[in-house]
Amino acid sequence: xxxxxxxxxxxxxxxxxxxVTDAVAADCVWAKDLRDGMRRxxxxxxxxxxxxxxxxxxxxxxxxxxxxxxxxxxxxxxxxSKLPPQFxxxxxxSKPFRPADIxxxxxxx
Numbered sequence: 220x221x222x223x224x225x226x227x228x229x230x231x232x233x234x235x236x237x238x239v240t241d242a243v244a245a246d247c248v249w250a251k252d253l254r255d256g257m258r259r260x261x262x263x264x265x266x267x268x269x270x271x272x273x274x275x276x277x278x279x280x281x282x283x284x285x286x287x288x289x290x291x292x293x294x295x296x297x298x299x300s301k302l303p304p305q306f307x308x309x310x311x312x313s314k315p316f317r318p319a320d321i322x323x324x325x326x327x328x
Contacts, residue, residue: 220266220327221246221263221264221265222248222265222266222268222325223256223259223264223266223269224236225249225256225259225268225269225270225273225278226250226270227251227270227272231270231314232249232251235247235268238318238321239322243325245325248262251273252273252274256278257284260285260288261284265326266292266325266326267290267292268293269281269292269295271302272297272298272301279303282306282309286309291310292309293309293325294306294311295311295312295324310324
């Protein structure tokens with residue numbers, strides 16, 4: 220399984236990667252901004268953990284791409300209240316998170 224972690228804070232991205240790779244056989248790829256996130260999803264992924272706020276941008280273009288291509292994803296953010304209504308049915312985990320919260324969001328864990 221190839222998992223995208225779209226997160227602009229390196230320590231949080233590393234924490235998410237450790238949580239995921241300790242629990243499942245996954246290849247995690249990290250993107251720190253919207254442009255890098257879009258590049259990563261077009262390279263092919265199976266699942267994504269998306270921070271909503273990415274500095275001056277947000278992850279909605281990546282989320283829209285994932286939804287259009289039927290790729291499952293989860294928002295991991297302290298800004299979940301900013302999600303537009305069309306994304307309210309997407310799984311989400313609020314920061315700060317616990318490892319179990321992240322693992323419940325990943326398919327097949």
